[in-house]
Amino acid sequence: MRVALARRRRLLAVGLSIAAAGGIAAGCGSSSSKESSKPGSGGGGSLTVWHYFAVDTQTAVLKQQDASFIAKHPGVKIKLVFVPFANMNQKLIAAAAAGTGPDVIIADGAGSVQLAAAHAIKDMTSCVDTWSAKDDLLPVSKRVVDGKTLGVLPYGNLVALWYNKTILDKYHLKPPTTLDEMETDLATVTKGGDKGLLLDGTPTFTSAWSAQGLFTAQGVEYPNIDTPATTSAFQRLGGWASKGWVPRDVTSMDQPTAMNKFLTGKYAFTINGNWEIEHAKKDAKFDYGVTTLPNGADPGRPYISGETAMLGNFSKNGALACQYLNETWFSPAGQRLTLKGIGSLPMLKSLQDEPQLKSDPIISVFVKQASNATSVPPGNQFTGNSTVWGPAISKMWAGNDNPAGLAKKAMADLKGVLAKKE
Amino acid sequence: MAWTAAVQREGARSRRRRRVRLPWQLGFLAPAMLFLAAASIYPLVQLVRMSLSDVTPETIAGHWPFVGLRQLKAVFVNDQFSQSLTNTAIYTLVVLLVALVGGLIVALGLSRRGRLSKTTTTVMLAVWLAPPIASGLMWKFLLSSDGAINSVLGQLGIARRPIEFLVTGRLPLLSVALVNAWIVVPFAAIVLRSALLDVPRDILEQADVDGANGRQRLQHIVLPILRPALLVLGSLIVVYAFKSFDFIYVMTGGGPGTSSSTLPFLGWKLSFVAYQYGQGAAVAVIAMIIVSLFSIFYVRSVKDEVQA
Numbered sequence: 001m002r003v004a005l006a007r008r009r010r011l012l013a014v015g016l017s018i019a020a021a022g023g024i025a026a027g028c029g030s031s032s033s034k035e036s037s038k039p040g041s042g043g044g045g046s047l048t049v050w051h052y053f054a055v056d057t058q059t060a061v062l063k064q065q066d067a068s069f070i071a072k073h074p075g076v077k078i079k080l081v082f083v084p085f086a087n088m089n090q091k092l093i094a095a096a097a098a099g100t101g102p103d104v105i106i107a108d109g110a111g112s113v114q115l116a117a118a119h120a121i122k123d124m125t126s127c128v129d130t131w132s133a134k135d136d137l138l139p140v141s142k143r144v145v146d147g148k149t150l151g152v153l154p155y156g157n158l159v160a161l162w163y164n165k166t167i168l169d170k171y172h173l174k175p176p177t178t179l180d181e182m183e184t185d186l187a188t189v190t191k192g193g194d195k196g197l198l199l200d201g202t203p204t205f206t207s208a209w210s211a212q213g214l215f216t217a218q219g220v221e222y223p224n225i226d227t228p229a230t231t232s233a234f235q236r237l238g239g240w241a242s243k244g245w246v247p248r249d250v251t252s253m254d255q256p257t258a259m260n261k262f263l264t265g266k267y268a269f270t271i272n273g274n275w276e277i278e279h280a281k282k283d284a285k286f287d288y289g290v291t292t293l294p295n296g297a298d299p300g301r302p303y304i305s306g307e308t309a310m311l312g313n314f315s316k317n318g319a320l321a322c323q324y325l326n327e328t329w330f331s332p333a334g335q336r337l338t339l340k341g342i343g344s345l346p347m348l349k350s351l352q353d354e355p356q357l358k359s360d361p362i363i364s365v366f367v368k369q370a371s372n373a374t375s376v377p378p379g380n381q382f383t384g385n386s387t388v389w390g391p392a393i394s395k396m397w398a399g400n401d402n403p404a405g406l407a408k409k410a411m412a413d414l415k416g417v418l419a420k421k422e
Numbered sequence: 423m424a425w426t427a428a429v430q431r432e433g434a435r436s437r438r439r440r441r442v443r444l445p446w447q448l449g450f451l452a453p454a455m456l457f458l459a460a461a462s463i464y465p466l467v468q469l470v471r472m473s474l475s476d477v478t479p480e481t482i483a484g485h486w487p488f489v490g491l492r493q494l495k496a497v498f499v500n501d502q503f504s505q506s507l508t509n510t511a512i513y514t515l516v517v518l519l520v521a522l523v524g525g526l527i528v529a530l531g532l533s534r535r536g537r538l539s540k541t542t543t544t545v546m547l548a549v550w551l552a553p554p555i556a557s558g559l560m561w562k563f564l565l566s567s568d569g570a571i572n573s574v575l576g577q578l579g580i581a582r583r584p585i586e587f588l589v590t591g592r593l594p595l596l597s598v599a600l601v602n603a604w605i606v607v608p609f610a611a612i613v614l615r616s617a618l619l620d621v622p623r624d625i626l627e628q629a630d631v632d633g634a635n636g637r638q639r640l641q642h643i644v645l646p647i648l649r650p651a652l653l654v655l656g657s658l659i660v661v662y663a664f665k666s667f668d669f670i671y672v673m674t675g676g677g678p679g680t681s682s683s684t685l686p687f688l689g690w691k692l693s694f695v696a697y698q699y700g701q702g703a704a705v706a707v708i709a710m711i712i713v714s715l716f717s718i719f720y721v722r723s724v725k726d727e728v729q730a
Contacts, residue, residue, distance in 0.1 A: 090694045097483040114697045118479035203677030204695070248589045249567045251678035266568075387696050395679030398589050406679075417696075 044075035045320045050092070050102040051307075052085040057278050061341035062106070065328040068337075072327065076320065083107075089115060096120035096313060103315040104324060109143050109151040109308025110205070113379035116150050122313040123148040127322035133330045133348055140304055141347035145378050150310065154329035155344035157306035159210060159273045160369045161294065162259075162280070165287035167194050167268045175291040179217055179236075182269075182294045186245035189268040197240070198258040199271040201250030203394035205386040209376075210255065210271050211237070211393050212303050216374075217296035222389055223381045225414060231407040238396045238403035251398045274366040277343035290365045304373035306344060339363075345370055384417040469710075472703035479697050489700070497704045502680055506688040510664060510709075512592070513599045513684055517663035520603035522656060525610025526648075530640075532611065533618045543615070546608030554605070558672030561601045562588070565673075594674045594682040602669050606662065610655055617651035618644065650724070657720030664713050685709040 049066075053059045066078045081102065083091050089111045095101040096119050105121065115121045128134055128142075128149055141153040163175050167189055176182040186196045200210040208222070214237060215222065219229040240246045250258065255272060259279065262270035265286045271293070280288060293300030309325050311318060328334045335346040339356060343363060346354065357367050376382065392410035395401055474493060475486035497503050528546070532539045549557075564570050567584040575581040587597040621644055629639050645652075667686040670676060676683035676691065683691070685705055693702030 093479060093482065111697075114479040118482055201678075202675050203679055204675060247567055248586050252562060252566070252588045252594075252674055383696055387691070391677065391679045394677045395681070398678030398681075400589070400591060400678065400681070 045317050046077040046079065047104060047317055047321055047324055048079045048081060048102040049104045049106060050081050050083050051106045052083055052088055057342050061338050064337055065334055069324055069328050092120040093118040099314060101312040101314040103312050103317050103321040105310040105312060106307050109310060110305065110376045110382045112143050112150040112308065112310065113145055119313050121150060121310040124152065124311050125149045127311060128152060130322060131326040131330055136348045136350050138347050138349055140375055143308060143378065151308035153306050153347055154309050155306050155335065155338045155347055156304045156370055157273050157275055157344055158302045158304045158366060158370055158373050159271050160290050160292055160365055162262060162270045162272050162288060162290050164265060164268050165289050175289060176294050179294045179296045185268065186240065190244055195267045196245040197269040198262050198267050199250060200253060200255045200258055201394050201397040202252065202254050203391040205390045206255060207393045208385045208390040209303055213293035213300035217294060217298055217300040219298050223377060223384060223414060223418060226411045230411060231404050234396050234403035234407040238399060241397045241399045246397055248397060248399055251394050274343050274345065277362055290362050292365060292369045299372050301372045301374055302369065303376045304370055305376045380418050380420055384414045388413045388417055469703050470707055472700055473707040475700050477699035482699060493700055493704045497701055502683065502688055505680060506683045506685050509595055509682060510684040513595060514660055514663040516596060516599035517603045517606060518656060518659050520600060521606035521610045521659050524603065524607040525614050528607060528611035529614035529618055532615050543612060546611060550605060550608040554668035555672055557605060558669045562673045565597055588674055589678060598669050598673050598682060602663065602666055606659055613651060613655050614648065617648050621647050653723045657716060660716050661713055
């Protein structure tokens with residue numbers, strides 16, 4: 001039976017390898033053999049880490065984490081393999097079908113349920129139990145599904161409301177705290193010839209991610225969207241697009257593009273993340289600030305996510321991989337490294353009083369926003385976010401369809417997705 | 423007329439040239455054919471199997487539960503499928519028409535040998551060889567509401583308000599199709615220019631002597647001689663456009679919502695976003711059957727041409 005399965009995997013691998021263009025095979029440092037390397041202070045071994053970091057500040061942090069581990073374990077070699085964001089999960093599943101894969105994955109963990117189902121990643125519960133920080137991790141950092149820890153967030157990323165202070169000052173406006181104030185500000189700046197709000201509106205989960213706080217403020221809690229609140233939220237936000245407060249072509253604008261456009265100084269607001277802090281410091285030629293997402297009848301609550309550390313199911317250096325995570329990304333020094341390098345929030349309770357978190361006027365807002373953030377829903381709920389909810393929000397910003405009709409269709413389609421077995 | 427007889431003679435001569443038979447020499451093709459069989463037929467069989475099975479992340483590496491035609495039926499009743507099918511037809515038609523007409527116009531402009539013609543052909547090759555991701559991104563920014571194209575249209579007074587090329591109605595689909603056609607025009611022009619250079623000068627000169635004007639020369643001499651090249655090119659463009667994915671992925675992501683989604687994009691989305699590999703494969707198989715119909719038409723056309 002096992003031989004048959006292995007044979008099937010090999011055959012499938014051929015097919016998937018052809019389908020998944022690009023030669024990632026060179027980066028597969030592991031094979032399907034059993035674990036061989038034991039952790040040790042000076043022992044050898046090699047680790048393959050798959051990631052999709054493309055921004056300089058992120059890759060710099062990744063390399064610093066690795067350097068700190070190699071400094072402690074000179075015999076260890078770490079091979080970093082870049083896989084484009086959009087291809088990561090399919091590459092992992094294709095590799096798993098071939099009985100191989102990386103030792104460590106630092107990537108988006110929202111599809112972790114599917115990755116676990118495809119045997120691409122393994123349950124990290126026993127690994128996390130060996131970490132020095134096991135009792136220090138914030139509960140929101142762990143992706144636990146059916147009692148299995150499928151991944152752990154080394155840091156938190158979330159969105160808040162960035163504003164162009166130069167534009168707001170021109171109209172004697174203050175950063176909004178409620179949706180009503182936000183609408184007043186948007187109406188004023190656009191009437192005066194300036195541009196309004198930018199956010200990711202692409203037809204996938206990232207638009208749902210960006211607009212999440214605008215919906216929770218109106219009482220819409222994904223995935224429980226089958227309520228009248230959803231219809232009125234679509235009507236209200238759809239109105240923002242039809243009034244020109246949100247440019248309709250956000251539908252083809254991802255988060256980095258939205259930030260780049262905001263940094264031109266022509267737009268009053270963008271809903272964007274803490275990972276843009278260094279970018280803004282470097283490129284903004286105007287006064288800017290960050291405030292928490294506007295509240296409505298309910299608070300504006302974004303998702304908290306960020307990359308997730310996962311362990312490859314076919315790692316032959318599982319113990320070393322676990323030790324690597326413990327001593328780098330999840331150590332206090334490693335967490336400070338990401339805070340300093342990317343502006344990402346630490347996930348250790350003991351670091352929540354770090355001076356930078358309180359003194360930095362931008363980071364402190366993200367810390368405040370994180371206090372009411374929610375986790376990204378896993379499994380089918382995530383699939384529904386990508387295939388139904390995100391595209392519906394994208395259509396809402398486009399303004400081609402009746403918002404109430406869009407909301408109704410989204411409610412019906414989401415039921416179908418959630419009903420599927422995971 | 424003398425030159426129409428000459429056109430027929432030229433056609434017969436070129437058909438005779440094509441009637442060369444090589445029975446035993448086909449053995450040399452065996453390695454390539456074996457490679458093709460391994461690289462194409464095996465994945466094809468797997469694709470068909472997958473389209474008839476319920477394949478998810480959980481089952482992809484193990485047993486694929488057979489569900490038969492139920493899966494194809496489920497795909498057919500999906501409203502995204504009918505939308506994507508219609509979009510694919512529109513997309514293919516736009517790319518075909520623009521590429522053939524544009525390619526012919528450019529080819530006619532470049533039909534005289536010379537330095538300018540060579541330089542222009544080289545520049546066009548660069549357009550054709552540019553990676554779709556790079557070209558798509560460039561056009562995405564050019565077509566945005568505050569992009570260069572809207573700026574120019576605004577300054578010329580052609581458009582008072584920015585045209586939302588990638589947002590409004592069918593414009594996103596048409597915009598992406600036109601960008602894709604822009605990439606194909608150089609290829610079409612190069613193919614048609616080669617065919618044009620083969621048009622015998624003496625026939626054209628005879629037509630001149632007989633008093634034929636430019637339109638008559640094009641209609642009665644050039645186009646009939648170009649017909650085989652146009653048929654082959656047209657079929658290739660249809661197949662290319664039908665399976666086009668990258669420009670849609672980069673420029674609109676199939677959106678807004680699903681409004682610019684085509685069959686290949688839907689297949690990708692079902693497989694790699696919704697993790698429904700079986701349904702994604704079913705869409706791919708349907709798309710493949712439609713493309714195969716075009717291929718049969720292409721082969722028959724070429725065969726008829728040879729037999730005539």
